[in-house]
Amino acid sequence: MSMRTVAGRVLLAGLAVLVAGCTSAGPGPVRTSGDPVAPTARAGVLRVLAGSELQDMAPVLEEARKATGVSVQFAWTGSLDGADAVSSGRADGKYDAVWFPSDHYLRLDDGGKAKLATESPVMVSPVAVGVRTSVLGDLGWGDGSTVTWAQVADAASAGKLSYGMADPTRSNSGFSALVAVASAFSGANSALTDADVQKASPSLKQFFAGQKLTSGSSGWLAQAYGRAEPGRIGALVNYESVLLSLNRTLPADAQLTVVRPTDGVVSADYPLALLASAGQSERESFQRLTAYLLKEDVQRRISETTLRRPVTPGVAPAAGLPADRRRELPFPGSKAVADGLLASYQNELRRPSRTVYVLDTSGSMSGGRLASLKSAMARLTGSDDSRGTTRFRDREEVTLISFASRVKSTKTHSVPARNSGAELASIDRDVQALGADGGTAVYSSLEEAYRVIDRQQSTAKDDRFTSIVLMTDGESNEGASADDFKAFYQGLPSSGRAVPVFPILFGDAAKGQLQGIADLTGGKLFDGTGSLEGAFEEIRGYQ
Amino acid sequence: MRRVGGVLAALVLLGGVLFAVLHRAPADDGGITVVKGVIGSEKREFFADPEVVAELKAQHLRVDAITTGSWQMADADLTGNDFAFPASLSPAEEIRAKRGVSGEPVRPFYSPLVVIAHAPVAEVLRSNGLAARAESGVWTFRMDQYLDAVRRDRNWSDLKDVAGHAELAGAVYVTTTDPATSSSGALHLAEVSYLANERRVVSDEAGVGRVKDLVRKVTAMQGDQKTSSDGPFKDFLSNVGSPLVLVYESQVAALTAQGRPTGDLVVLYPDTTVSSDHTMVGLTDNGKKLADLLRDDAKLRALAVRYGFRPQGDPGAFGTALNAKAGPVFAPDLSAAGIQQAPVPAVKVLNQLVDAAKGK
Numbered sequence: 011m012s013m014r015t016v017a018g019r020v021l022l023a024g025l026a027v028l029v030a031g032c033t034s035a036g037p038g039p040v041r042t043s044g045d046p047v048a049p050t051a052r053a054g055v056l057r058v059l060a061g062s063e064l065q066d067m068a069p070v071l072e073e074a075r076k077a078t079g080v081s082v083q084f085a086w087t088g089s090l091d092g093a094d095a096v097s098s099g100r101a102d103g104k105y106d107a108v109w110f111p112s113d114h115y116l117r118l119d120d121g122g123k124a125k126l127a128t129e130s131p132v133m134v135s136p137v138a139v140g141v142r143t144s145v146l147g148d149l150g151w152g153d154g155s156t157v158t159w160a161q162v163a164d165a166a167s168a169g170k171l172s173y174g175m176a177d178p179t180r181s182n183s184g185f186s187a188l189v190a191v192a193s194a195f196s197g198a199n200s201a202l203t204d205a206d207v208q209k210a211s212p213s214l215k216q217f218f219a220g221q222k223l224t225s226g227s228s229g230w231l232a233q234a235y236g237r238a239e240p241g242r243i244g245a246l247v248n249y250e251s252v253l254l255s256l257n258r259t260l261p262a263d264a265q266l267t268v269v270r271p272t273d274g275v276v277s278a279d280y281p282l283a284l285l286a287s288a289g290q291s292e293r294e295s296f297q298r299l300t301a302y303l304l305k306e307d308v309q310r311r312i313s314e315t316t317l318r319r320p321v322t323p324g325v326a327p328a329a330g331l332p333a334d335r336r337r338e339l340p341f342p343g344s345k346a347v348a349d350g351l352l353a354s355y356q357n358e359l360r361r362p363s364r365t366v367y368v369l370d371t372s373g374s375m376s377g378g379r380l381a382s383l384k385s386a387m388a389r390l391t392g393s394d395d396s397r398g399t400t401r402f403r404d405r406e407e408v409t410l411i412s413f414a415s416r417v418k419s420t421k422t423h424s425v426p427a428r429n430s431g432a433e434l435a436s437i438d439r440d441v442q443a444l445g446a447d448g449g450t451a452v453y454s455s456l457e458e459a460y461r462v463i464d465r466q467q468s469t470a471k472d473d474r475f476t477s478i479v480l481m482t483d484g485e486s487n488e489g490a491s492a493d494d495f496k497a498f499y500q501g502l503p504s505s506g507r508a509v510p511v512f513p514i515l516f517g518d519a520a521k522g523q524l525q526g527i528a529d530l531t532g533g534k535l536f537d538g539t540g541s542l543e544g545a546f547e548e549i550r551g552y553q
Numbered sequence: 554m555r556r557v558g559g560v561l562a563a564l565v566l567l568g569g570v571l572f573a574v575l576h577r578a579p580a581d582d583g584g585i586t587v588v589k590g591v592i593g594s595e596k597r598e599f600f601a602d603p604e605v606v607a608e609l610k611a612q613h614l615r616v617d618a619i620t621t622g623s624w625q626m627a628d629a630d631l632t633g634n635d636f637a638f639p640a641s642l643s644p645a646e647e648i649r650a651k652r653g654v655s656g657e658p659v660r661p662f663y664s665p666l667v668v669i670a671h672a673p674v675a676e677v678l679r680s681n682g683l684a685a686r687a688e689s690g691v692w693t694f695r696m697d698q699y700l701d702a703v704r705r706d707r708n709w710s711d712l713k714d715v716a717g718h719a720e721l722a723g724a725v726y727v728t729t730t731d732p733a734t735s736s737s738g739a740l741h742l743a744e745v746s747y748l749a750n751e752r753r754v755v756s757d758e759a760g761v762g763r764v765k766d767l768v769r770k771v772t773a774m775q776g777d778q779k780t781s782s783d784g785p786f787k788d789f790l791s792n793v794g795s796p797l798v799l800v801y802e803s804q805v806a807a808l809t810a811q812g813r814p815t816g817d818l819v820v821l822y823p824d825t826t827v828s829s830d831h832t833m834v835g836l837t838d839n840g841k842k843l844a845d846l847l848r849d850d851a852k853l854r855a856l857a858v859r860y861g862f863r864p865q866g867d868p869g870a871f872g873t874a875l876n877a878k879a880g881p882v883f884a885p886d887l888s889a890a891g892i893q894q895a896p897v898p899a900v901k902v903l904n905q906l907v908d909a910a911k912g913k
Contacts, residue, residue, distance in 0.1 A: 115778050123734065123780065124628070128620045131784055134791040199708050199724035201776025272719045277793040281784070284619070286629070293619055301601065321787040324814045335671075335720040338788070338795050340776035344912075399813065 029358060054080045054295035059101055060109040061182065062086040063252065064226055064280075066316045067501030069522050070308065078302050080295040088226060088551070089182035090115055090399070094517040096285070097122035106292035107285060111135075111182040111249070111278035118345040127293070129283035129301050133309075133318035136275040136336065137186040140253035140266030145171065145244040154269040155334075156402060159194035161215055162245075162271065166220025173245035174231050177551040179352045179399040183228050186276035187247045188355055191217055193339045194273045201340040207351050214359045221361060224475055227552020230534055232256050236264070238533050239504060254330060274337035349397040356398035358427075362405035364466060364474040366459045369444065370482035372414040376446035379483055379517055384441055386543040388506070390550070391438040393431070400547050402437065404430050407474065409462060410440055413455035414448025415488045420462060452482055452523065454489030457498050460506055476509045477553050479546075480527065481538070483517025492526060499530055507531075512552060514538040514545045587615050590636035591629065593736065594620040594783035595664075595801050596831065599860040608852045614843060622781045623736035624907075627651070636840030638833045640736040640782070640801070643900045645832035650900075658832045662854075662862035664803035665828045665887060665894075666740055668694045668727055669789060672817040673718065674796045681712045683725075684821055690882040691890050694821035696748055699727070703771055710797075720796055724774055728785055728795035731778035732907045738778060739797055739831055740827040740897065742768050742906045747895035748825060754896040761902065763848035765909035772910035790815070802883070806861030806871070809880035820881045825893045831862065884900045 045429040064084065073381055075081045085105065093116035095101045096108055102125070108116075113129060116122045137160060141154060151157050163172035178184035189202065195213035198204035223238070225231035228248050235246050235256075244267065246253060253268050260266070282303070284296045302308060311319040320327060327333070342348045347480065369383065395401045402408050402425050409422040423437045459478050467476075490498070499507065510533035513524035521535075528535045534552065538545035592600065597620045598607060608614060621629065623639035627647040631637055637648050645658050668676065675692060678684035683702065685693050702725050709721040732738035746755045749764040772778075777787050786804050788794030802822075808815050835841030847853055854864040855874075863871040872885025884890035898906065 060821040117731075117777055117780065124625075126780070127629075129780065129784070130594070130620075131787045131791075134788065134793050136793060199706070200726065200774030260825075274722065275793075277788070279784070279788055279791075279793075294617070297619065319791050319793065321791045323790045323808055323816075333792065335792060337720045337722045338793055339723075340774070343773060343778070 031393060032440045046457050054078075054291060055083055056080055056107055056292060056299060057083045057085070058107045058109050058282075058296045059087060059095060059104045059105040060084050061089050061092065061111050062229055063111060063183075063249065064109055065229075066251075066255065070303075070312055070315055073311070074299060074302050074308075078295075078298045080299045080302075082299070088180035090180050090185065090397075092116075093119070093122055096125045099125070101125070102287040103287060105285060106288040107283060107296055109280065109282050111280055112186070113281050113283060114341045115182075115185065115348065118342070118348055125286055127284045127286040127288065129281040130304070131279035131281045131321050132300075132303050133312050133316065134277055134279045134321060135249040135251040135318040136270055136277040137169055137183050137190065137247065138253060138275065139173070139245050139247055139252045139269045139271065140256070141171075141245045141269055142243075143265050143267050144263065146267050146269075151269070154267045155272075155332075156256040157269045157271055158273045159191050159217075159271045160213075160273070162220075162269075163191070163217035165197070166218075167216035169218050169220075171244050172222040172242065173220055173247055174235055174243055175221050175247035176225045176228050177230055177398050178355055180226050180551045181228060183248050183252075184276060185352070186278065189341055190271070190276045190339050192275060192351060194271070202342045202347055202351065206349055207347070207354060211354065211359065214355075218355075218360045224360075224552065226548055230552070234510075234532060236260065239508075240264075242439070243510070248518055249318075250331070260413065270332075270336050272336065274339040276339050276341060280318070301412055329351075339374050352397035352399075357404035360475075362407070362472075362474050363403065363553050364407045364409075364476040366411065366463060366476075366478045367411040368411045368413060368452060368455050368459050368478060368480045370414070370452075370484070371418065371444050371446045371448075372450045372484060374450075374517065375448045380444065380446045382542045383481065384444065386538075386546045388438055388439040389543055390546060391434040391441075393434075400550055402430075402434060404428065407466070408437060409459075409466070410437070411455060411459055411462065412444055413451060413458075414446075415451055416448075417455050417458045418448075420458075422462075422466070443501070447462065449488040450482060450484045450486055451489030452480070452486035452527075453491060453495035456480060456495060456511065456527070457490060460498070460502060460509065463509060464506060466501075475553060477533070478509060478511045478531075479549055479553075480511055480513040480524070481542075482513070482514060482519050482524070485518070485520040486523060492523060495527075496530060510534070510552075512536060514542070514549070516542060516545075559729050585610060585613055585615050586839055587617055588635045588843050589617045590619075590634050590638060590836075590840060590843075591621050591626050591631065592618045592638040593623050593640040593779045593831070595640060595804055596620075596638060596860070597783075598807065599862070602856060602859065605853065605856050608856065609843075609846070611661065612846055612848070612850070616843065620781070620783070622730070622734035624732075624739060625780065627736045631836060634840075635837040636833055636835050636843060638729075638831065639741055640829045640831055641897070642830045642832045643739065643897060644736060644836050646900050648834045652836065654834055654836060656835070658834060658840070659841075659844035659848050660832050660865055661844070662857045662864045663828045663830045664801045664806075664862050665822065665826045665892070666737060666744070666799055667802045667805070667826070668821040668823060669798050669800055669805060670796060670819050670821060671807055672819050674721065675819040677709075677712060677714050677718065677721065677822060678821070680714045687890065689883045689884075689890070692819055692821040692882070693890070693892065694823045694827050696744070696823050699725075700748055700767065700771075703774075704767065714767070723798075726771065726774050726795075727797045727799050728775055729778065729799040729841070730771075730782050730785060731780050731911050732772065734780040735782060736829060737782045737799060737801060739853075739903060740829060742821065742910055743897045743903065744825060744827045744895045745771055746898065746906055750879065752825075755898050755902055755906065757902070758905070761905045761909060764906070768906055768910045769912060773912065789818075801861075803861030803863075805881060806875060806883060807859070808861075809878045810856065810859050810861060810874055812878065815880055818881055820883060822884055822887070822890065822892045824891065825895050826887075827895050827897060843864045 176184035195210035833844035
């Protein structure tokens with residue numbers, strides 16, 4: 011190949027970039043002056059690891075693309091998992107920026123803090139309690155403007171208020187709420203300490219007695235609220251912005267009144283943060299995008315679109331956002347305190363879980379697939395888990411149902427309230443003993459799982475977060491049909507119908523069948539084809 | 554052959570344009586030199602101002618800067634940058650020492666640390682002896698009384714006239730940035746340690762020992778702290794932050810100088826404060842050239858006032874520009890307003906204070 015040909019190809023490739031640049035910059039409004047970084051709009055892509063709450067920024071970011079030439083490519087994850095990805099270096103080179111509701115947790119880790127080159131808050135929303143308006147009246151809380159966390163806890167422990175809240179070990183909204191209630195109940199006047207957490211524990215248990223829904227993401231929590239039977243869930247803990255936005259789609263009788271407890275809130279300020287590993291061109295894109303998002307007219311648009319509060323002075327919040335102030339509760343200043351609080355939540359404070367795994371051990375699972383399943387399940391019995399994100403929790407009841415053409419075995423383990431190591435090892439031994447042979451009877455095995463749960467509930471007469479995980483690598487080809495299962499499910503008492511199935515797509519599984527099961531039972535489909543371990547871990551947020 | 558040559562020539566021409574558009578190499582349009590650097594977040598808007606851009610362009614420079622915490626800069630890999638522009642002398646000294654930069658550091662402008670509060674909160678402070686208001690309208694924050702309140706674990710509920718302020722609960726403290734990453738947080742420790750050391754600058758380990766409990770306390774009670782001065786200020790302006798926030802005077806003055814509203818925000822000058830000497834470290838000749846321009850160029854000095862800074866070379870400019878504007882009251886002359894300056898400890902001692910504050 012001659013030098014000239016090479017040069018020609020390089021130039022042609024360059025020309026293609028130029029054309030593509032013009033196209034994607036689009037016919038947007040003429041750039042205003044004042045941004046020194048980019049005199050003209052240029053194509054640029056910013057790869058952003060972000061919290062899924064930011065999906066509501068899509069219209070604003072489309073306008074940003076037209077105005078600045080910067081398009082944002084999102085990858086979604088939970089706030090705390092995202093912080094782990096940044097701290098461990100897994101985000102380096104893969105993403106240019108991160109955008110979570112808060113970087114509180116990330117900042118507690120010196121390694122994580124060093125990974126951020128710069129950050130700029132873009133908008134603000136406090137974590138609040140959305141109370142079903144009819145329930146508000148029953149509780150005698152008036153318009154909700156003077157309610158305290160203590161009142162919420164009293165109502166919860168008296169059985170008068172049931173609510174949904176995201177898993178604090180994964181989601182910033184859940185974590186912020188946990189910090190707020192721990193601060194309120196301990197009477198801490200400044201940042202939480204381990205002693206404060208101890209002091210708050212009895213009240214926290216009362217508060218969490220009312221938590222009837224948990225979730226790895228705030229999006230699914232809102233859906234679950236929407237489909238729950240009337241009266242089952244009286245409130246949702248979430249960002250003020252999410253609650254107000256939800257009201258736009260909820261029927262009149264399900265509308266939520268946003269309560270910002272008067273003893274204090276923890277707010278999210280959505281910092282857009284550039285990773286230190288980002289390249290020069292991405293760093294320019296970042297500066298252009300940040301400058302655009304902080305402009306007065308854009309801040310107004312953000313507030314009206316997302317119902318978050320603006321951060322640029324002189325910009326009024328959207329209509330309906332109350333102006334009265336709340337105490338901003340300090341966030342723990344050390345990772346040890348934060349992780350200790352989270353581990354207490356999982357192992358001690360929250361209602362315990364009843365978790366049933368329906369595991370396909372048919373012939374097609376033999377070899378690598380079964381090995382993947384075993385190693386994914388082994389993660390749930392491990393000890394390397396400082397904040398209690400993944401492993402089976404103290405007080406959790408775990409049932410393993412192994413099936414092929416029929417249910418092969420059903421083993422139930424109760425993880426004790428302390429010294430859980432031996433029981434976790436016993437669960438792992440059962441998992442490692444699984445062998446693969448036979449056909450695939452998905453629906454019949456699920457029916458058996460519901461019957462097991464019914465027996466466990468009527469024997470124990472307890473009140474647990476209850477759910478089923480279904481892992482299969484193929485299509486159901488024996489036993490009950492999809493229609494049979496639907497009829498079975500609809501014939502269950504309401505306590506049974508409240509149990510969701512979280513199917514995991516794996517191997518040659520039939521996606522349509524699994525999606526149908528998730529939709530019917532109010533669960534959620536997880537994709538284990540990329541990483542089975544990842545799917546098992548993610549589901550922990552919903553159990 | 555001829556035609557092919559023509560196409561190639563056209564492509565070369567287009568390619569050249571393309572290169573200029575996409576890469577804007579140093580010395581692009583008309584001999585403009587791109588000067589790259591890192592700046593504290595409080596100076597972002599100054600460098601983004603079209604008039605600043607135009608004046609620098611007239612001097613054949615274009616600045617490409619990224620914002621970061623001042624102490625983060627001292628630890629960062631600055632390869633490829635022409636300058637670092639932290640918000641105080643200490644990180645600048647650290648950067649100079651680490652990179653063997655010769656020559657005097659240039660301090661084009663400065664800004665004192667102030668406490669901001671909403672007007673009703675300032676009144677609560679005043680009625681409890683924690684703040685005072687002069688006839689000129691200038692507010693001062695009484696540091697000895699404040700530190701005394703911290704030592705004695707005073708809560709807002711212990712103060713009088715707090716009824717009706719739901720946001721005034723918990724311990725009385727001033728929210729700052731993280732002293733390990735941000736210069737305003739570190740300067741706050743300089744101020745606290747000076748007062749706790751009987752108005753003497755802490756200069757040795759014995760001094761650190763005398764003040765370490767208090768600097769730890771004022772830090773630990775805040776819990777997680779933001780890394781850069783932009784964060785707590787934005788939180789305050791969006792009405793969700795803490796009642797008392799330590800910021801640079803320039804952050805507020807910039808808004809006022811530009812006629813932008815700040816609501817009922819009150820500027821309280823700590824009666825013993827520390828000024829941030831925005832100090833430029835030129836890492837290359839181009840960086841040094843920029844530093845000299847910022848110090849000496851009359852237009853750039855005037856523009857610095859628009860962003861709330863006090864130019865070293867023109868002491869009256871700040872008061873002249875701000876006095877006519879509506880908004881919070883500023884002290885045009887700090888010493889005339891009775892505001893004293895605490896000296897900043899040497900870098901090594903300041904680092905020890907930061908470690909003590911962080912419980913390390």
